Amino acid sequence: MRAAILAGYGEPLRVTELDIDKPLDDEVLVEVRASGVCHSDLTAARGGQQPGLPVVLGHEVAGEVLEVGRGVTGVRPGDRVVVTGTMFCGSCRWCVGGHPQHCRNKPRSRPRDLPPRLSLEGRPVQAYVGVGGFAEQVLVHSSGVARIGDRLSFATACLLGCAVVTGMGAVINTARVRAGESVVVVGCGGVGLSAVAAARLSGASPIVAVDVDPAKLSIASRFGATHGVLAGDDAAAEVVELTGGGADHVIEAVGSPATVRGGFAMLGVRGTLTSVGMARMGADVTLPLEPLMMSERRVQGSKMGGGQFARDVANYERLCVEGRLDLDALVSHTVPLDEVNAAFDVMDRASYARTVITFD
Known part of the structure; x- marks a missing residue:
């Protein structure tokens, strides 16, 4: 072959x-x-x-x-x-x-x-x-x-x-996003766009997509993003304003120290950052301790959507067939x-x- x-x-x-x-x-x-x-x-x-x-x-x-x-x-x-x-x-x-x-x-x-x-x-x-x-x-x-x-x-x-079970599972199985919670997705490739779709299906609002490419933000709006923010020095402040004080959830789908730090800065009180991006070997990140404790922010990882592969594939396939995804x-x-x-x-x-x- x-x-x-x-x-x-x-x-x-x-x-x-x-x-x-x-x-x-x-x-x-x-x-x-x-x-x-x-x-x-x-x-x-x-x-x-x-x-x-x-x-x-x-x-x-x-x-x-x-x-x-x-x-x-x-x-x-x-x-x-x-x-x-x-x-x-x-x-x-x-x-x-x-x-x-x-x-x-x-x-x-x-x-x-x-x-x-x-x-x-x-x-x-x-x-x-x-x-x-x-x-x-x-x-x-x-x-x-x-x-x-x-x-x-x-x-x-x-x-x-991979892309769909990883991105959707991060929202549904790992972060367990609930209706009415705010979700930010950093990085709008296949995994990130899947996370945006899952946030919409979960009833999240607002759903903010963050990416370096305006074309990706346009694609994200088709999947359910209510707002798009260009990545950069002012992105965190813009997200905090859009979410009324910081996000309940940030799904980080890039896997770089910079996007993890930036995503952490976008969180509100008791907000959770869920990292799903594939990092390079040896990469590490430094985060400010004061908001980690004082605002009770949380950081967690999600590997392959944190679920059961066959079960999740069947669920996502059903959503496609029903026209919901x-x-x-x-x-x-x-x-x-x-x-x-x-x-x-x-x-x-x-x-x-x-x-x-x-x-x-």
Whole structure:
């Protein structure tokens, strides 16, 4: 099969032929029909996160099941599915406690005494977070697969694998936004726009989008933002004014120290900042202590939406089918696999919501 391989951090991806193994008992082989290009893929490509080399990046995938292992019961060949990197064992402390995103024994790769899932000329190749979605096929653990219906296009459905569950889940599962509360979303890419949509569905008001790009603010208004604020030195003061003293919730979807500090400054009394952006390794942030205590502000993280993948995918798919959630608008444009590096360049220009690699 063809796949885009990263051989060195900071280098362009190279499309080449790879060998992919047959599924073992608990694995699923999926023909990829669409794969979203996420900012965490770009961070890994540049070495901000280092998954090991060589590696096939990509982790939000939609496609059709080709083959399943003998122990797989949840899906069968021909099923339309979404694939995610949130794979889990089901038996550790965090899985039993309902937080599989923190599984201690993630089955993202095979044990060393078994043949690798992917190989190039006999040498093992990593699959990013156990998926490796910039490829014509993926071989994954069955816990990372959720079945979907036929009402969503593959290009839209693939975003359920990361951007949508991460952004919407941060609002619904982690921050637990209630009707009438004010929400600010910092960073309006695929994750941030999903957070804006979830805030609207939760009955939040006002909903303030913050971004460096006016085009992104315009897109955010389509998802439910009531106000748009250009990021900059005056953004926090403008947000505080718009929210009548500071926000109840800030969803930080960039992952930089500057946006975390700025988001913290936008909070009101007893406000909560929920950070979902993928930070570079070693990044840290300094926050003022006085408002942390005196205003009882809170800071928390949210990983992959803080929920249950299969359950949340089903819920968000249902909202789309009912016409209450329009995820088609998240897909700015599509490209073939050979243009994966151009997709990263588009992400740098910041004026797009999400680029999706499609396979005909």
